Amino acid sequence: MLNVRFATADDRTSILAVHAAAFGSLQGAEIVKLVDGLLDDATARPLYSLVAEVDGNVVGHVLFTAVRIQPEGQQVSAQILAPLAVVPGQQGRGVGGALIHEGLRQFAVAGVELVFVLGYPDYYSRFGFRPARALGFAAPYPIPIEHDDAWMVQELTPGVIGRVRGTVQCADTMNDPRHWRE
Secondary structure, eight states: OEEEEEOOGGGHHHHHHHHHHHHHHHHHHHHHHHHHHHHHOGGGOSOEEEEEEETTEEEEEEEEEEEEEESTTOOOOEEEEEEEEEOGGGTTTTHHHHHHHHHHHHHHHHTOOEEEEESOHHHHGGGTOEESGGGTEEOSSOOOGGGGGGEEEEESSTTOBTTBOEEEEOOGGGOSGGGGOO
């Protein structure tokens, strides 16, 4: 039975282990460092950290952190989904989707208007994400044109897209060009 809930401080070790396992030896250490930093980064707040459990074991994690849209003065509540991880033995079983759906549900209640992600278009489009640059939102760092559709946004409040546009500014920990290579 899959259970999705907000993470607690006691989950931190399990969360980092999920990311290490999911991203493997090539990217795991970098992603673990990113998650660990974001969990402590005041500029990432408010953040939403959700875990998925199977039989009481944490098998998935998603982190959403606050972003701002430049130029300043645009009133919008926005978050970025980064990163999402599921342990290899649970991938392909709907764990990632359950984490995304619960995050989006929580945002609808909290009044978050936009959610961004840099990820696989075929996967994230299933959850309502659309190419962001075409809708007026630049990533913090240039995305190569061949991966342009990987920079995506979802509008949770109708009418925000078209009223708001600009460059997304993330938490300090995520403000590094190496996190923006797809």
